[in-house]
Amino acid sequence: MSSKVVLKTNKGKSTKGSKPSNNNSTSKVLKEWTTWTMKKAKVVTHYGFIPLIIFIGMNSEPKPTISQLLSPV
Template sequence: MASRVSLKTKGKGGKGSKGSDEKSTTQCLKEWSTWAMKKAKVVTHYGFIPLVIIIGMNSEPKPQLYQLLSPV
């Protein structure tokens, strides 16, 4: 099942409100930034150790994988 993202703003849309376009743009930007930060957190969490291993494998002298993973 495909999920759809709703960008509707919550709140009162009474007379004299500033403009729904401005509210929807700021709300959309806020939702997008929150989504991006959550994804960046997951990528950083799961990508840090493999990045360290890859950098370690490309350094001089070239260690074996078991040497990188052993605590000694």
């Protein structure tokens, strides 16, 4: 299999003498980082919430047994 490389050019825009804009790339990186962080936070919250509640319950006074913590009554 061969792959073809395509280069995109700026049609009709002259970049001669102008400074490259890092604002768009910075905002793009920030958006990607934020999206990645929120996805990871969602997974951590999903799998860590019930164990956190059990851990807090086991360290409270009076100390309940695990069956008392998990029973709905």
